[in-house]
Amino acid sequence: MNTNVIKIHKNECIGCQVKSNLSFRPLVNYLKNRLKTEKTVKSEFYRFLLEKIEKENDLLGNITTQELAKHKETLELIFTILTPLMANENEMFWALSTPVPDEIFFSTNAFYQFFKDHDPKSKVSQDNEPSEKKQIKFIYNLILDRFYNFTSVLKNEIIYAHVNPENNLTSYYNIQNDTQFIDIQHKGDLPELNFEELAKHFQEGTEMEYLFKELSLKNFTFEGFSVISITDVTLQHAIDGIRNALVDHNYQTEAYNHVIQALKTLSRNGNIEFGLMPFLTVNNKLVFDNQDFSQSMLINSAKASNLEEEVFYSLVDKYKEDPRPIFVSSINEDQMAKDPFLRVLKAAGVCSYSVLPIYYNTQLAGVLEVYSNQEIIVDDKILSRLRPAMPLIGQLFQYSIEEFNAKMDAVLMDKFTALQPSVQWKFNEAVWHFIQQNKENKKHKQIDTITFKNMYPLFGAIDIRNSTVERNQALKEDMHVHLLNIIKTLKGLRKFVYLELIDKLIFNCNDWIVRISNVASSNEEMLLNEFLAAEVYPFFSVIKVNHPEAAEIVDDYFAEILPETGLAYENRRKLEVSMQLINMEVSQYLETAQQNLQTSYPCYFAKFRTDGVEYDIYIGQDIAPNKPFDLLYLKNIRLWQLTSMVEIARLSKSLIGEMPRPLETTQLVFIHSNSIDISFRNDERRFDVEGAYNIRYEVVKKRIDKVLIKGTTERLTQPNKIAMVYFNADEAKEYIEYIKYLQDQGYLNDDLEQLDLEELQGVSGLKALRVGVKYLSKTKKKELAQAKAQDLSMNLN
Structure with missing residues (x-):
């Protein structure tokens, strides 16, 4: 003492x-x-x-x-x-x-x-x-x-x-x-x-x-x-630390690091490391390439050694059939010969490696890895220290699995279905009603049709100007390059083999060059492909086999016609990249803009990919029963639609310098004052109009993209313009007020046109407003960028 x-x-x-x-x-x-x-x-x-x-x-x-x-x-x-x-x-x-x-x-x-x-x-x-x-x-x-x-x-x-x-x-x-x-x-x-x-x-x-x-x-x-x-109280504190990670609902990288550190504390051995591997699945198939929910030495080692995924998956699937603790105190050559995964671990510097199965409610949820760069024996003493943490790790794995599935569902909901938060409440009610009916009647009943009545529709279309012409032109240029490449290859083969058929194939290619110089379409492409498959490809294959000295020339040809990299597809690839750039930027703009729009009054917003981007918006009392609807919300969304079309026109214009093949867009709005009913179509997984009168609205909006100005051959939709199609004068009057406001604000030019349109099949009496978009000068763009940066700085502070 x-x-x-x-x-x-x-x-x-x-x-x-x-x-x-x-x-x-x-x-x-x-x-x-x-x-x-x-x-x-x-x-x-x-x-x-x-x-x-x-x-x-x-x-x-x-x-x-x-x-x-x-x-x-x-x-x-x-x-x-x-x-x-x-x-x-x-x-x-x-x-x-x-x-x-x-x-x-x-x-x-x-x-x-x-x-x-x-x-x-x-x-x-x-x-x-x-x-x-x-x-x-x-x-x-x-x-x-x-x-x-x-x-x-x-x-x-x-x-x-x-x-x-x-x-x-x-x-x-x-x-x-x-x-x-x-x-x-x-x-x-x-x-x-x-x-x-x-x-x-x-x-x-x-x-x-x-x-x-x-x-x-x-x-x-x-x-x-x-x-x-x-x-x-080290052991209890480590267990409490793992429990706190669960309570804090932080199941990703930070929580995993925290749990691993707690496990090292529990082990009381500084030479031991831990890995956490929850079993995440997509379509009942295990996936491991997800850093948010996994910190596994085996996965990292397999990636570093480029171990084939199928080998890895088969290994884990086999383990799932018979989950048991595995203890390898020292990895040696005999063990590596039997198990390929031990070889990749050894290459990563691991000397000893053990696996402990982790369960949640008796179901295998993942595995706990215990490894070291030294020879370590995972004995009963270490296991007894780790045992209190096992149920908590099982719960952590289960939370990770649930959050991973929730992320999958959220993206699925956002990207692949028409269901949105603004309308989900009604789907929830229908599902609950369906469950209650089946529970009470013990019989299978049809789920209620989801319908919203008296909705005000808005339609907009951002189209790539002359997309069909551009596609055919790119196809024509690529076909021309392809045919020239065939001719070059055939002439190169003459040095190694003399066959009159070579001259015949060159003649055919020249004939095709003349043929496509006037017009090129998918039909010509199909016919050309038939010619290539029937005559050119077999000829080159035979030459390559029988004349090995000419194989390099033939290989060069086939390299040039690879869709991903070959010159014979370069123009189509450039066009596709340009179209994707426009569509991606426009889609992102609309997605962000509509999310902000939802804050004023809930609305249903559906976006569709065509050669450009089209969207439908529906707004009305039935979509938000607990929030009183007023026509001022409709006016606000109409003004937003017009303003957003200006921004999209400016956005697509600014992208021209980034496009490998410059393209322009046109902007079209269909004005429809009367309310309509919409219902969710289970077969097509989307909303559609309800009733004969309302179907006319769908017919008109699908036909107006190519409508001509009456008495001319001029298309209504033009680059650098916003076109607004309508039926009655009152609709035009409201939008003229918006146009005057946006002209004053510097969004639109002072060139408003009021036009009559040619009759469409089953549709007459259409009129249109058309006005030019005012593009910003470089100085104005710089001023706006500085103003936005200043606003952002003020918000952050």
């Missing part, structure tokens, strides 16, 4: 906070009370200690910590009484201190060494509170408990963390303070406290200010001593 005095707080004023006397009088009183009731042999021991303390008079009065060294024998007797009889003082962290812990005057050797080796400033809860304030809380906690029977949330314990420099692992210790041998006296009348107000201050974190005001410490005196004990 050790009687060296340890000063806990070197700079803080602990002793001046409250009057404190070191004394053993409270222990004497305790022993006297125990002797009145104790009937076992312990009573003799209590009596012996009591008599010894009473003989040493200075222990009954106020004594300093320095004076206690001469009472070591008595202190050892106190240690014997207050601790289990078989306790080993060289392993037990135990000490006696002043009433308000400031100086330790007697301790076990283990405690003394612990205090020397560990920095008490490395406390886990980094609240930056000074030690003086913590001691004041400790003092008030005791006073409230003893005099007011008020137990606060303050605890007489502290958790400390210590990082072992040898293995980099963290150990956690619970430092507790036993205050039963402290007596507290109060001078004068005890103040009354308003406990409702005190509880309120505790909630607000201002309890200290309140207590300083209402309960002065200068009237209190602490007498006795404290018993301090330290318990290693």
Whole structure:
């Protein structure tokens, strides 16, 4: 045992906070009370200690910590009484201190060494509170408990963390303070406290200010001593850390790192590493290329070694059939010959590798990997430490699986179905009604048709100008390149083989060049492909086999006709890239814009890919029953539609410099004032109009994209213009007001046209407005960009 005095707080004023006397009088009183009731042999021991303390008079009065060294024998007797009889003082962290812990005057050797080796400033809860304030809380906690029977949330314990420099692992210790041998006296009348107000201050974190005001410490005196004990709670803290990761609902990379670190703490072996591999599936097939939900050494090693996915999948599928712990303490050549995955692990520097199956509700949820670059035996001792964490890891895996599936469903919902948040509530009601009906009637019934009545429609189309002409032109150019390449190849083959058929094929190719110079379409492409398949390809294949010296020329030809890289497809690839660029940028703009639009009033927005992008918008009371609908929301969305068409025109114009094959777009709006009904068609998974009259709306919007201006051959839709098709003058009047506003705002040119349109099949009386888009100068673009950057900066600040 050790009687060296340890000063806990070197700079803080602990002793001046409250009057404190070191004394053993409270222990004497305790022993006297125990002797009145104790009937076992312990009573003799209590009596012996009591008599010894009473003989040493200075222990009954106020004594300093320095004076206690001469009472070591008595202190050892106190240690014997207050601790289990078989306790080993060289392993037990135990000490006696002043009433308000400031100086330790007697301790076990283990405690003394612990205090020397560990920095008490490395406390886990980094609240930056000074030690003086913590001691004041400790003092008030005791006073409230003893005099007011008020137990606060303050605890007489502290958790400390210590990082072992040898293995980099963290150990956690619970430092507790036993205050039963402290007596507290109060001078004068005890103040009354308003406990409702005190509880309120505790909630607000201002309890200290309140207590300083209402309960002065200068009237209190602490007498006795404290018993301090330290318990290693590393294992429990590690388990709590894993549990906290689950409670925080953070199941991705950060949580996995946290759990792995906790497992290393549990193992108490700095040479052991851990991997987590939940079994994620797509269409019941395991997938592993997902860094959000997996940190697996095996997966990373397989990728680094370019192990074929099928080999990896078959390995895991085989394991799922018979999940069991696998222990490989040292990977050797014999084992690598049997299992290819051990070879990739060895290549990654792994020496030992073990797998433990992880279950959730008896279902295999994944595996826990235990590995090291040294030879490690995963024995029962390590497994017993890891076992409490297994159910929690199973729960973590299950959460990861559920979140992965939710992400899949969210993207599926967003990208591949017509169901949107604005209308999902009605689908939810229909599903619930369907379930209830089947439950009550025990018969399969049809699910209700999802219908929204009296919806105001808006239609817009952004089309790529002359897309069919552009496609045919690109096809014509590629076919020309292809035919020239055939001719070049045939002439090259003459150097190695003489066949009159070569001249015949060259003649045919020249004939095809003339044939496509006038017109090229998918029909000509099909006929040319038949010619190639029937005459050219077989000829080249025969030449390559029978004349190996000519093989290189033939291979060069086939390399030129690869759709992904060959020159014979270059123009079509450029066109496709340009079209995709426009469609992607326009789609992203519309997606973002419509999300902002939803904040004013919910609406249904459906986007479709054609050669460009088309969209339908439906808005009305039936889509949001709990939010009153007013026509001002319809006017707002119509103005938004016109403004967005200007922005899209500007956007597509700005993309021309980025396109490998420059393309232009046209912008078209169909104005329809009357409301219509729409229903969800289960067979096509989309909304469609309902009723004969409403179907006319669908017919018109599908035909107006190629409508001509009456009495001319000019198409209504033109680049750099926005065309608005309508039936009655009132519709035009409303949009003319919007146009005037946008002209004033610098969006549109002062060139508004009011046009009559040619009759379409079954449709007459169509009219149109057409106005030019005002494009921004470079200076104006720069000013707007700076203004947006400034707004963003202000929002961030």
